Amino acid sequence: MKRTRIALGALAAAAAAVIGVPSTAAAAPVAPAIAGWHGSCAKGDFCVWSGKNGTGTRCAWNGNDPDWWGGAVQCNPHFLVSSYWNNGYKGNLDHVQVYIDTNYKTKLGKKISPGAKRTLWEGAPMRSHKWVN
Numbered sequence: 001m002k003r004t005r006i007a008l009g010a011l012a013a014a015a016a017a018v019i020g021v022p023s024t025a026a027a028a029p030v031a032p033a034i035a036g037w038h039g040s041c042a043k044g045d046f047c048v049w050s051g052k053n054g055t056g057t058r059c060a061w062n063g064n065d066p067d068w069w070g071g072a073v074q075c076n077p078h079f080l081v082s083s084y085w086n087n088g089y090k091g092n093l094d095h096v097q098v099y100i101d102t103n104y105k106t107k108l109g110k111k112i113s114p115g116a117k118r119t120l121w122e123g124a125p126m127r128s129h130k131w132v133n
Helices: 002-019
Strands: 046-049 058-061 080-086 095-101 105-107 117-125 128-132
Touching: 080 095
Parallel strands: none
Antiparallel strands: 046 058, 046 080, 080 117, 095 105, 095 128
């Protein structure tokens, strides 16, 4: 008799799971994920975003730029970089060096390796960059 009750209890639990009877510990709704690396980054480009994980406003270059505010590609003045991606080709001049000031002055950190994709703790002031070995 005891085995029959256990078996019937297990069968009822399995049936409830199959037909979708809500349990008392229902899962909380899951918020939709934010699409990361918004707008992507074309192969050969160095891309930066104002938001973390490649979100927010994006600026992208396939060459050097001595002034992000006044060059061929213009980022908004006072643009702070929260994430970057060196999607350049491996080979000669495949690393990116970023600078705090225009005309490649005041290096900011180490060279960024090809393929490197990173989110920064806080937005960083960057104003120029160039492709280096």
